[in-house]
Amino acid sequence: MPMERSVSSRALALLAVAGLLGPTQARAADPIKIGVIAEAQSVVGASIPQAVQLAADEINAKGGIDGRQIQVVTYDDKSSASDAVRAFQRAVSEDKVNFVIASYISEVVLALMPWAARLKTPMITPGAASNEISVAVHKDYARNKYTFHGYLTSHALAQAVCDSAKEVLVEKLKAKTAAIMSEDAAWTRPLDAAYQECLPKSGLKVVEHVRFSPDTGDFTPIYNKIEAAKPDLIVTGIAHVGVQPTVQWQNQQVPIAMTGISGQATSSTFWANTNGGTQGVLFDSVALPGVALTEKTIPFADAFTKRFGGAPSYAGYMAYDAVYYTAEAIKRAGSTEADKLVEALEKTDYVGTVGHLKFYGKDDPFTHSIQYGPGLMTSVLGQWQNGKQVAIWPAATANGAMILPPAVKPAVQ
């Protein structure tokens, strides 16, 4: 640290001699530090530090934020809450980061929230979904205002699934009934509750509801139970699992179409991991390859793929946008001081890679989560077709039509 300071001050002295910089700007050249806490070995988590680095390099190449360069410090938390808390403490007290971008696992983010409050350090999660995160901000705003839920809540995700199911599966496939199948985790409790509420409104009667442990290996009993209820659709809430239920759905030729949230299915490696077992699987995602949600989507996905050799996960898109809208907030605030930054972040109004991003306010029930709706951030319904993710809804951004999964017979009507 002293080393850095002496080098930069010498450089600044030279610049000052050259008459390029005034003395007031010397302090402004301190870097802005972002702490990134995520699991490096998971496909979803690995994209987070990569996307943050990509955004930081782009901003730095254009001169940084008000002349200050961005520095990224990453920590691998192995998706463990205790590792994440230690990383957070270290990031704030030793590495002096200005804000933290953390995790896609709700349990981890919920464990970090009290620390963001205690250490008064703004934290943005680019991928955790549980309602509890933004509900906690709403309930104790004064303490928890440092946490930003930079992704859709489970409630909004369920709404997205219901909206897409209504237009595609109810209207075109004539589906009438659905079974909910979710892993037992923090993010799926509110998701299932919202499914129960919005599926009937979309014209789908819920005939079965199965929650299973995330370490389930054999899904045969689950599919048999669901099949016995004779639903037209399986609506999923899975992210910790994905490959196994998908492959077994295919191998057992379960004759029911599958849609919903499948975190792993959004990843580009899912076809190889399932040996093509994902053929015909429908899933909601924040973005899909080749689909221009805004003018920034494709340039980001291309730059990311070129640099890291694979497409970004959903959390990658959200993390990339998080760096940009926070950079704008720092400019607006004219400071990285926590309370000023929080205030500026709340005024976020930014067109990112996944849509028009705004946060819900203090009085909304899901304070500090990304606003969902047309013209804001929505979702894309994708389907795996012969090794590719095809966008089939909404119509404005669709690049293909839905096919029936191999074991599913044409609609009952």
Next chain:
Amino acid sequence: MIGLQILVDGFAISALYALGAMGFTLIFGVSGVLNLTHGALMVMAAVAAWAASALFGLGSYAGAAIGILCGLAGALVTYFAVVAPIERSKAIPREEKEIFVLTGTLLWGIMIQELVAYFFTDNPKTVLPLIEGVVEIAGVRTPKNELFTALICWVVIGLLWLFVNRARAGKVLLAASMNPRGVTLLGHDMAKIYVAVWAIYGLLAGIAGVLLGMFLGVSSYSVGPLTASAFSIVVLGGLGSVTGSLIAAYVVGYLETATAYLISPAYRVIPALLLLVAVMYLRPQGLLGRR
């Protein structure tokens, strides 16, 4: 209907459990080693089979063969690089060697797990099944691959039984598991027997790993649960007893399947663990344990 489903589904998973636990108990019977690398070796075999067929396009048969060879190689490396040096070491007191072997194999297993996660991420993978499609068994739609899994498991278990009970080399193994001193006195080299037993174990773990990858899929996260499940089956059946493990595997497999169907898939493993606790109280040597 539900009874039949439990019967059909429980059969394959139990056979797979049996195959996985059999090698584990064999090693313990012959050399007294509790090999905590077990789950890691199975995962390594499955991921190697997956990588060979899905990433390098070698086809599912070549992939399966590579996976099994990987299991064999992994077991031999475990023996020569971890277990044998500890057993030979003069620096470690005799009575502490068991603990050192436990720790050594556990750490080696974690290393394998981390390497798999590092190179192939911790996302689960499934090995391309050798046989695809489904058949109806009395109204229960069953993947052919599930039947194939059960069949292979039973063929391998049968071969192992024949080897141990009929072949001369196998009888030596059996004798070694009963009385190592006696076998040494008869002029058999225990070192050679250990290598043979680890090689057999490696093949069994490799086959079980590849079949598991085809049937249910694995990820680096499976390492701990796989070791734990083999361990509890073996303890339930009686440490060192191959027949005991076989019976215990079926008890655990059917108990889990019945729980998943009749109560909830979320509580799948709980009754089996309760049974294990009960057995520990009432019959600490396990169902068919000799020690």
